[in-house]
Amino acid sequence: MRPVSPSRRTVLAATAAAGAATAGTAKAATATAEEPGAGAHPPATAQPPDRELRALLREIDPARIEATVRTLVSFGTRHTLSAQDDPARGIGAARDWILAQLRSYAATSGGRMTAELQSYVQEPAPRIPTATRITNVLATLRGSVTPERVYVVSGHYDSRVTDVMDATSDAPGADDDASGVAVAMELARVMAGRRPASTIVFAAVAGEEQGLYGAAYMASSFKAAGTDVQAMFTNDIVGASRADDGTRDPYTIRLFAEGVPTSETPEQAATRRSVGGENDSPSRQLARFVRDTADNPATGMRVRVVYRRDRYRRGGDHIPFLEQGYAAARFTEPAEDFAHQHQDVRVEDGKQYGDLPEFCDFPFVARVARVNAAALWTLAQAPGAPREARILTAALTNSTQLVWARGVEPDLAGYEVVWRETTAAEWTHVIPVGDVTSHEVDLSKDNVFFGVRAVNRTGRRSPVSFPSPQA
Template structure:
């Protein structure tokens, strides 16, 4: 296929050749990544653990212990970052009263702490990163015992806060939201409220990442994988109707949902020498018997994915603080690796910053199927970004996990490829004048 030009990129921590769609980090992104500070991340994790318990049902008016004290501290931290933003970052306490429900025995106020950094060019495009600041002991209904929750999930909150700090002084083209949500351990309540608020307002959330249990690279057998983060991404979208899902399956698109394209994009921009990390994409919505704050976003039709450490050390998760045989157990800061959390933050930053600066995935991408032919016609709607330069058509074999070929096609809204649509998968992505590429859009059939 004439004109094929795989994008150059570093091999990063994997040592294997990068995908054809990979992008090298530019000077602006490298500068941002250098500012991520493991020491500040450690201070955040230790401070959150110091509140004793952050259980959703714990005290909301005690200044030193419980979820209310943690909420107020997070709000103060984000507010201090916002002062450096020149008014672009705003901070809010997003509260509601959850009526009695599963794991909520009585009406309970649940509060998300949210910082929004408004975009300067395409502010209506929104990208969300979160961690949950509530914690739990072995008994999920125990709201009084110590539950420091360092790994689960002060580590994820520390990622979101550190990204808010280093981006507050910058001007992203699109809007980035940094959230610390509550109610996760009781049933994803805070994230569901946030996602529903966005859905009701018609907010164009283009991607959401939750960081949940990202504090340690050590497994329960003692092995360590300090340069890998897992990224869980679902296939057929949870929000699709049975009819829509049937169409996707009929053309082989079950591995090309918006969330899977988002996961490929993360690998494209975050596996390199600037992060020092490998992103292991897992083709599942989440782990067995588990769930995270990306799920309410998926259920409302948003692309979302979950970052989590390479293997979990269950001896220190959801365990009461105790000493046995001279060893201390519990989800304590001592079991976190703060350099590892900082590298996870760099992966998040590379993905979020590039998403915010690059053009959006093409809208209404379609593959024309009205006639039988051994060529392939693709059509899409031109984006409205003022710095849009053009488009690239990508392709891969149907058995390949990542895109293998890239063809620049110019500032057009259609392209005909001399290859059969029956034999390969195609996609389309936009490029801006700075050379940044957005996520790939997978074309569904147009009859």
């Protein structure tokens, strides 16, 4: 029997009402723009944090984050080409300290978390003049229900000065990127004693400044092993809320998300463009999910999604994951102060310059960590995004038939169809459809965009899957 759908008149009336509500809240949203977490009107797909997540977010500690950043800075330099066997200075000392910390967190996990080194020898290459061992430090918290589903969060622990080949000068790297490492480590600490349904990997990677080498090795290793990495976040330059003109924006974090996936073939990319799906890649659905779960007063942050892979002339550790076909995105501070990044430590006019801890805003970093935590924990506890989502195009009608494969999660409760106008950035409407694998909506597929998301018995929702056309 054909599922009951809302009438076209009902659906379009709801669209008008939603538009009026959005317009009505615009003034209020502007008036509260300086308040933490007081962003724009929340999307229809928003997921407020439950009691469990709120408790987790409260445990994130700015003082611990600051201590992590200052300890990493104390190693003098963490350049990829610096000493690997000096116990006090260089990248090797930093590596060993990170591993010891992650192992101490793992000791509280009841055997669910493990910490290890992931190493390989990088042969000579651009910015690598001689064969060099690149080592990532990983903590893996194994899922209790669907451990085969994996989510990754990272920061890079290597640092540099202006001359990217200078491996001996002090390179504190507080903002770039001890701040991101501190986020990943703090999440490992607060989640170690918990039981996520799916697996979470907390990573501190090396070789970023020399060419994303550590992240590339990690991503290719996951791919070679057939690991189902459903999302990856890198935190790179998340330490400061001050721009280069001195202005501050302490309640906003940028999230960069690419459109047409890097890994798609020309034919796949052409199909995506033909149906208007450039703005509906897995990475952009991931970015919408972050907004749904982390742009709220519980994190104290607004998530500013930027529809680009990364900033001009630069790139982060999410890119190798994109190249392997994984959904990935980059967190970075709202406006960078370039005078402090990658600069040699120096004193001018009585002021000290360089990428130093004094430049960091540690309450801001803690809020960034809460954004990551809200998204990661919800991803790990929710069902996976629906697979094999298709929009049937053979019948030329003014209704839309959607199909998808049922998930394997034991607590799966059903599915929701979401839709929005083609000009809208966020999903604006949600239609509960139950535990089915197809649904017909009384709206034309030519006029709006559709998606499908899964729901479990506790009410947690997956990221949205954008359907591919099927004749």
